[in-house]
Amino acid sequence: MSAPPEKIPQPTIERLSAYLQCVRLMRAQESATASSSEIARRTGINAAQLRKDLSYFGEFGTPGLGYDLRALEAHLSRIMGLDVERDVLLVGAGNLGRALSSYTGFGRRGFRIVAAFDVDEAKVGTAMGPVRVHHLRELAAVNAELGAEVGVVAVPASAAQVAVDALTAVGVRAILNFAPVTLAARPEITVRNVDLTSQMEILSYYLRST
Amino acid sequence: MSAPPEKIPQPTIERLSAYLQCVRLMRAQESATASSSEIARRTGINAAQLRKDLSYFGEFGTPGLGYDLRALEAHLSRIMGLDVERDVLLVGAGNLGRALSSYTGFGRRGFRIVAAFDVDEAKVGTAMGPVRVHHLRELAAVNAELGAEVGVVAVPASAAQVAVDALTAVGVRAILNFAPVTLAARPEITVRNVDLTSQMEILSYYLRST
DNA sequence: GTGTATTTGTGAAAAATTTCTCTATCTCGC
DNA sequence: GCGAGATAGAGAAATTTTTCACAAATACAC
Ligand SMILES: NC(=O)c1ccc[n+]([C@@H]2O[C@H](COP(=O)([O-])OP(=O)(O)OC[C@H]3O[C@@H](n4cnc5c(N)ncnc54)[C@H](O)[C@@H]3O)[C@@H](O)[C@H]2O)c1
Ligand SMILES: NC(=O)c1ccc[n+]([C@@H]2O[C@H](COP(=O)([O-])OP(=O)(O)OC[C@H]3O[C@@H](n4cnc5c(N)ncnc54)[C@H](O)[C@@H]3O)[C@@H](O)[C@H]2O)c1
16 A cells, blocks of 8 residues: 555556546546546556556555545555645746746646746846746756756757756756757756657658658 | 568657667767767667667668768658658647747758647637648648648647547648647557656656655 | 456566677778 | 778567456445
């Protein structure tokens, strides 16, 4: 139940988020319980896979009935560390940074973009959605107060490593990177890359030979 | 050489794009050749993995020397179907849609967002970056001329299935979806989800127990 | 209560993917 | 051309991940 997670497969972690999304949706649709096969059908993930994924963390279901959605949402949230609010630092106040900072969906999941940073003096001092834009050189001073541990990198590829170094220097331990480059960071830092051009290229692969 | 690809592992496809990015960068840095271990070092991917991935498609290297970067870029581009320009339809002219449509990086890789669609009358008729915003109901008429096969969905989750259905109805075969929902589409349609909230949640997992 | 229909959790099997290892091949300096 | 050094390609092994399949557990109708 409060079993200490051993070594969890990477693909499992990535699916947990999908289960959580599905559970939230079903709850919003007034369902109280769901079987693994129902969740499987909705997410496109195999039912045995779902049960095995959950079994790494405990026993959350009831044979003959399925999963209580309220309890499952709570468990998944706790497993994912979503039971605490996370402050997020955004580096890069450009097109993408603006979209991200005005997106309300993060807040509903406990992620709050609390400050943005740029090197363009024209942007420093302005507001971007609900977020103030600071100069990058103020990063340390700002985060000394905030203590945020999550960063988002939305700067040109040529500046991304600088941004990562700056973020890790002020205590950020997890980074979402939108720049199309492979970044270096100490192993205890988690960096996830969201490369949209790469996603387009992968789509292209499936369209080829036409 | 021009061997017909058999069945290629999904993870291989996703890495090809990373190799391509690395090769482009090294070329820009004036390198003419690179060994698998050099590319491996830069991408963080195992060298044997790279060689195996490439070997699915042919023999592109030279023992003792490595890979000719110019030739490798050409091969990877062809393998990924990037040797033709792709027109892209964007559904959803909101915050994210605006960021995407004004991004110049796609064009440099052969993806051109040629039209945007929305249902908000206030947005219809306006220009978003270099792209005109049409009403969604004009999708069929517009694509009858363009014949685009790639779509991007940047609408609220509640409208995403509608957007997918509309796109597939006009001949789109590959879709990049930013809405946080699992979508249904015929099996011959490729749908890739880019769920940024999910990415944040995965980061959160690695920060938990703090 | 009893019996039947469900559905979980899980060990085992299967499948997929990654990594190892080694041979043949090629380069390059001389 | 020759020999030393480097590296690709690929079979085999190892590892990881997914799927199967079934016993045990529970619900629910009667
Ligand atoms: N906009 C998109 O839709 C999109 C799509 C795919 C990928 N990307 C990637 O996301 C990143 C951001 O894209 P964008 O469109 O927002 O770019 P942008 O040019 O609009 O914005 C980049 C911002 O980063 C700032 N910047 C530059 N160097 C900096 C530094 N050292 N520290 C802090 N800020 C710095 C610039 O002043 C600018 O405000 C890029 O790497 C891009 O390749 C964006
Ligand atoms: N903005 C972000 O940074 C961000 C981050 C994560 C996820 N997302 C997801 O991306 C999607 C778009 O986000 P956004 O911030 O651009 O939202 P937004 O509200 O700014 O824009 C959505 C647009 O879609 C239009 N729309 C609504 N229904 C439509 C329909 N049936 N057909 C065509 N257009 C329709 C709306 O008129 C609006 O212009 C959402 O699903 C959101 O959850 C966005």
